Amino acid sequence: MTAPRLKLSNVLIYAFLTLFALFCFLPMLLVFMISITTEDSIRHNGYSLFPNEFSLAAYRILFHDASIVLRSYGISLFITVAGTLCAVMITAMASYTLFNRAVRYRNHMALFFFFTMLFNGGIVPWYMICRELGLNDNIFAMLIPSLLFSAFNLFLTRNYMLSLPYALVESAKIDGANDAIIAFRVIFPLCKPVLATIALFYGLAYWNDWWNAIMLVSDQKLYPVQYFLFKLQSDIQMMTLIQGASNGGILPTESVKMSTAILTIGPIVLMYPYLQRYFVKGLVVGSIKG
Known part of the structure; x- marks a missing residue:
């Protein structure tokens, strides 16, 4: 039995995907290499791999x-996981x-x-409502x-x-199913691709959020990792200006x-391949049951 021969088109596709993956990986590698480079070398030679x-x-x-960083990481992970799950559930039920x-x-x-989507109350009413509801510290x-x-x-x-056949709902109602059973056992399993997509949107928003912390939280023990690193970077820049003006430090x-970019990018990078599995699985389920 002879081995299958590679077509020229497949070779070109593999080569293009390899180059594309390399171009996507190089910026991350550059960021990591700069993070382990001395400041003098960066100022004299610039960014280098x-x-x-x-x-x-x-x-x-x-x-x-390290305890402060780990605590901030834990807070961000909890907020991201809990917030994403609740937000996806609310969005799915409202959509149904x-x-x-x-x-x-x-x-x-x-x-x-x-x-x-067109109008909102603004920052001041939002802040007043949060304070009245006890959403501070x-x-x-x-x-x-x-x-x-x-x-x-x-x-x-x-x-x-709406792209799903509504006959699925009607058939389930004829069999005696209520709206809760129809939503969680019929519609939501077929919506895994879009639910995975909005879960990614919500997860990114929660993980990168520092606005709520800067507006509503003054206790340092509750700082998420994004706000903690943002505050640390601001302090370092201020110290650099002071030392540079005094003794050239x-x-x-x-x-x-x-x-800081390396520390914060890890969970997001891991989220993409995890959700990719649900994209494919949801499409397969939809093609079978649809």
Whole structure:
């Protein structure tokens, strides 16, 4: 039995994908190499994949008190996981309500949600409502204000549901299923691709969020990792300006920037391949049951 011969088209496709993956990987490698480069080398030679002098000074500064970094990581992970799960659930149930033809005035409700995409109350009313609800200096201050689902994700999910045959709902009702069973056992399993997509959107928003912390949290023990690193980087820049004006001291500002990027990019990089499995699985389920 002879081995299958590679076609020229397949070779070209593999070569293109390899080059594309390499171009995507090189910026991440550059960021890592800069994070372990001395500040003097960066200032004299610029950014380079092959630095002349290596240094872990940036990581020593970040992990000067490792317990603070780990605590901030834990807070960010909890907020991201809990917030994403709750936000996806709320968005999915609201989308099913707008999808269900038995719901009266569902188009009017859709217009109400669409209105929020065009207008909002502003920062001052938002801050006053959060304060009145007791969302300050606690973990819920970084979870609940962003928990209300995005109208864009709502319509994205609703439109995906509209592409499904409504006969599935009617058949389930004939068999005696209620709306909860129809939603969780019939519709939502077929919507895994779009639910995985909005989960990625929500996860990125929660992980990168520092606005709620800077507005509603003053307790340093509740700082998420994004705000903690942002505050640390600002302090280092200020110290650099003071030392530079006094005695010419140099702190590793550039390498600290890159090291913070390395610390914060890890969970997001791991999220993509994990959700990719649900993209493929949801498409397969939809093709079988649809």
